[in-house]
Amino acid sequence: MPTILVTGGAGFIGANFILLARKLNWANVVNLDKLTYASNLNNLAALRTDNSYHFIQGDINNFELVSYILEKYQPDAVINFAAESHVDRSIFSPQDFIQTNVIGTFQLLEASRFYWQKLSEQQQKEFRFLHISTDEVYGSLTPTAPAFKENTPYSPNSPYAASKASSDHFVRAYYHTYGLPTLTTNCSNNYGPMQFPEKLIPLIILNAINSQPLPIYGDGQNIRDWLYVIDHCQAIYLVLKQGKIGDTYNIGGLNEQTNLTVVKKICAILDELIPIADFSYSSLITFVKDRPGHDRRYAIDCQKISEELGWFPQENFDSGLTKTVQWYLNNPAWVEQVRSRNYQAWLQQNYENR
Ligand code: NAD
Numbered sequence: 263m264p265t266i267l268v269t270g271g272a273g274f275i276g277a278n279f280i281l282l283a284r285k286l287n288w289a290n291v292v293n294l295d296k297l298t299y300a301s302n303l304n305n306l307a308a309l310r311t312d313n314s315y316h317f318i319q320g321d322i323n324n325f326e327l328v329s330y331i332l333e334k335y336q337p338d339a340v341i342n343f344a345a346e347s348h349v350d351r352s353i354f355s356p357q358d359f360i361q362t363n364v365i366g367t368f369q370l371l372e373a374s375r376f377y378w379q380k381l382s383e384q385q386q387k388e389f390r391f392l393h394i395s396t397d398e399v400y401g402s403l404t405p406t407a408p409a410f411k412e413n414t415p416y417s418p419n420s421p422y423a424a425s426k427a428s429s430d431h432f433v434r435a436y437y438h439t440y441g442l443p444t445l446t447t448n449c450s451n452n453y454g455p456m457q458f459p460e461k462l463i464p465l466i467i468l469n470a471i472n473s474q475p476l477p478i479y480g481d482g483q484n485i486r487d488w489l490y491v492i493d494h495c496q497a498i499y500l501v502l503k504q505g506k507i508g509d510t511y512n513i514g515g516l517n518e519q520t521n522l523t524v525v526k527k528i529c530a531i532l533d534e535l536i537p538i539a540d541f542s543y544s545s546l547i548t549f550v551k552d553r554p555g556h557d558r559r560y561a562i563d564c565q566k567i568s569e570e571l572g573w574f575p576q577e578n579f580d581s582g583l584t585k586t587v588q589w590y591l592n593n594p595a596w597v598e599q600v601r602s603r604n605y606q607a608w609l610q611q612n613y614e615n616r
């Protein structure tokens with residue numbers, strides 16, 4: 263069985279990926295994570311006794327540590343999920359995003375290149391560096407514009423998107439300059455279990471069950487293309503196994519929704535699952551000041567991955583959203599632990615003056 267070095271595996275998508283990789287015996291996994299506010303080792307509690315899973319706390323900026331891990335575990339692939347991932351936080355503190363997303367990715371590429379150059383010819387051919395990126399690098403679409411394709415020009419609008427765009431360019435450069443066998447995936451908004459509640463869907467679920475206002479930026483007509491996290495993880499694995507080196511693959515949910523629609527759907531699910539007499543959760547909806555530079559619409563054209571690798575999103579939005587709401591209702595200890603750390607300070611910083 264191959265060994266994969268996963269970075270950022272204690273976060274939302276990385277943890278879902280690792281759990282699936284171990285469940286389906288895709289690979290032995292070494293997880294390098296700095297354990298920032300967005301991480302949660304409880305996400306991976308099920309692997310405590312799994313000898314094919316190893317966790318190391320550390321920073322992708324630490325070239326020596328990454329080099330040591332590569333030498334020790336001799337992975338067949340690196341998958342880079344590690345990032346500062348939240349647009350609103352990138353508006354308050356862009357520097358963290360440059361440090362991890364740009365410089366951290368560069369350090370990881372450098373360590374991987376030195377490791378890769380020492381492998382046998384056959385191992386070099388088989389090695390992969392898969393970088394997880396975002397549709398936000400392509401900028402914002404008008405209502406009728408065609409969805410983002412792999413060759414859509416980059417046009418990032420937030421510090422987060424600019425930092426991810428920069429990291430994508432470094433990955434590309436390492437393939438073209440050094441021949442490092444890289445792959446990049448650009449995906450749309452993920453949702454599902456274990457997402458940190460600074461992102462729209464978990465924030466709305468938790469605010470609603472705590473009878474807090476449900477903040478909608480601007481007019482609520484911004485559009486995102488929602489992708490169930492397990493569908494995303496399956497796509498990542500396919501790209502890793504069968505993707506053409508040096509290429510990028512767009513991954514989307516074929517599921518464009520306005521923010522207002524998403525929030526109303528969550529409210530309808532909660533009205534069904536935990537009803538309160540003479541009350542709808544939608545009465546908590548509150549329109550607040552818009553996000554600066556708020557991208558209006560994202561949509562992914564995933565024809566390439568569908569045609570080349572046979573991948574299609576499997577989850578239907580209504581059932582995926584219901585499963586997600588149910589997961590937060592069924593995991594009060596997880597929720598409590600997340601909410602009791604620095605989360606309250608974040609809510610104050612982001613929402614107090616809106
Ligand atoms: P997340 O914020 O939930 O998790 C990020 C993880 O990276 C955390 O565990 C954190 O501790 C770790 N990390 C941060 N800085 C690190 C560093 N310097 N060294 C090591 N670990 C570090 O993010 P996510 O939502 O799981 O996103 C994973 C990746 O997917 C990111 O690269 C993100 O840009 C990309 N992405 C996310 C979405 C989405 O909707 N969530 C969509 C498109 C792309």
Ligand code: DAU
Pocket residue numbers: 347348349350395396397398449450451452460461462463465477478479480484485486521553560
């Ligand atoms: O498109 C992929 C990107 O999706 C990823 O690259 C990012 O890592 C991820 O954070 C996400 O970015 P968004 O900015 O789209 O996600 P967020 O959940 O923060 O917001 C989704 C939409 O909801 C966006 O239009 C802003 C809006 N929003 C968000 C919050 C937190 C609100 O209206 N109210 C809120 O309180």
